[in-house]
Amino acid sequence: RSGKHTPRACDSCYKRKIKCDAALPRCNYCSHHNLLCTFTRPGRKVAGQQLANKASPSVVQGLQGQSSPSLLGTDSTPMILSCMIENETSSPSPQDTSDSSLLRNDRSLDNPPVGLHFAGRRQPPLTLIWGVPTFSPEAKHWVQCTTGQTMAFAKVYDEGAPGERLVCLDAEIIRIRSQTTDICSLPRQALIESVLQAYQSSHLRSRYPVVEPTLFRTTIASAYNQDRLTLDTRNASSRACVCACLALIPLILEDYHALSLAECDAFATKAKCLMGEALNGSPSLECLQAAVMLSLHGMLTRSLQTAIYFNTIAARLVFMLGGHITDHEIGASSPDSDQRAASHARNLFWLCYLTDKDLAFRCGQPPAIEDSQCDLTLPPNYTQNVYPTVGLSTHDLPDTIIFPFDIRLAMIKSKIFANIYSASSLRKSQYAIEQSIREIEQNLGNWRNSIPPCWQPPPVGLMTEHAFTLRPPPNILLTWLEYYQCACMLHLVRGHYGTSVSMHHVNGGSLLLSNLAVSVEASRRILRHLEFAVSLQSSDASWIATFSVPLASMVVFWSILQDPSNASAPDDVQLLLSASGYLATCHRTLGLPAPILQHFTSMSHYIGEFYRL
Helix, strand or coil: CCCCCCCCCCHHHHHHCCCCCCCCCCCHHHHHCCCCCCCCCCCHHHHHHHHHHHCCHHHHHHHHCCCCCCCCCCCCCCECCCCCCCCCCCCCCHHHHHHHHHHCCCCCCCCCEECCEECCEECCCEEEECCEECCCHHHHHHHHHHHCCCCCCHHHHCCCCHHHHHHHHHHHHHHHHCCHHHHHCCCCHHHHHHHHHHHHCCCHHHHCCCCCHHHHHHHHHHHCCCCCCCCCHHHHHHHHHHHHHHHHHHHHCCCCCCCCHHHHHHHHHHHHHHHHHHCCCCCCHHHHHHHHHHHHHHHHCCCHHHHHHHHHHHHHHHHHCCCCCCCCCCCCCCCHHHHHHHHHHHHHHHHHHHHHHHHHHHHCCCCCCCHHHCCCCCCCCHHHHHCCCCCCCCCCCCCCCCCCCCHHHHHHHHHHHHHHHCCHHHHCCHHHHHHHHHHHHHHHHHHHHCCCHHHCCCCCCCCCHHHHHCCCCHHHHHHHHHHHHHHHHHHHCCCECCCCCCCCCCCCHHHHHHHCHHHHHHHHHHHHHHHHHHHCCCHHHHHHHHHHHHHHHHHHHHHHHHCCCCCCHHHHHHHHHHHHHHHHHHHHCCCCCHHHHHHHHHHHHHHHHHHHC
């Protein structure tokens, strides 16, 4: 040994296991990352003595009744939402019993964690119930200290617990499976023919190409073939596809009322039973169609477990059928049926892709479709079809497939999740994450510049009067909302506040707002467009628009608490009130299905609680 003394590492460098130069007043790492350079951890001898003291039986017994320490008590740089998120290790206070009861049990698929992190450090998970962010006990206490009032979200989380819905659904599936005739039976053929006719004449056909009319008539003929009295896998696929169609399409059609909500749910249950037999056979287009429709039905009816399960099944099936790649060998010389099947499989892939990327953010789970394994070439003339030179009304859409919103935004959303919110990004440095943000920000700007100016959403970073008053064309409203949601999620990771780890001493409010200016402004625009989405009286625009509302309202609410004296705070408060009112009164103007209206009501209570506070 040379006898050279190695300086003791500061707390931050020691925790990250990097070399510390021990410079004063702050080491090189803490200086560059604007952290407090402290030496508060005990030495090895002191720590060993403390560990021995803690091993005494009396101390151990006293600790058994205490909850685990908070995950927020670290020196990592927290995000703006880190003090809002559900702490898995802390016990809720008595006043949190009503709206946290679903979170104390084993974590289910309906409330999985979304891993939020900054500078390579994972923050406590953001827990979702039906896609609605929840608040940790620490966050509720901080808000109570700030506002002097207690948060109450029982109406949002307790209306029809997901577990109760699953128990009822499982019992219904067991009952139907015990009756073979119920599984094989189908409604009269005229009913499915009327649903197909209504779907063909609706503009939703170009947005949700779940079935191809010509091919689907062959599926109907196979399902109603009287020669097949026994249920084989091929017949089960056709019947499952027919039942899934009867479950989904009447829900998304505005003017079709031949089936009630209960009847649609019954067909969805029967389709799930039939899928168990259909998946035993070879992959088929009918089975893929059924899986995609059941996934969309789960999103509509707030059953995220169903959406996740069947979206994953659909992803596997579309890979087996080759829908994830463009088959250049199928040309004009191929039979017409082969061309139709290949084109429809490709459309189903894009639907599955859009759903997959949306569920990844809503549920915090990795996507089932890996971009690097797919051919993401856009459909021919896609940009010209989605953004024609002459504006079209909602009811005069072209026959070409344009999907619910721009596919390229789903690709950008996939990059945001993979580069910023995924498990692999935890190993990235702060510099690497900042580089990823800038690259994706450039991609988002390139997308905006690639569409005609008359269809472009106002840039989030530009504060103009035009941006406040401009309304999107009805048929690309969802595209604008996706653009703002991408901007919000992309810049939200920059929202850190100084070096404080205590929610009771939040420092650098002005710095926080400057870091989060883009996210806050994007959230405001989502809430402003909510009134327009509800006024369209269109189910596809209205129910999808609400998926962005919980996060947007939370960001706006938090920006108000961070700087109540800001000139924009009164307008933000009024914005929350207006958004809550739109959702509360939409059931009087829209003939939407009960699950969607119930979701609207829950969102109204959710935003209304922010306004009350």
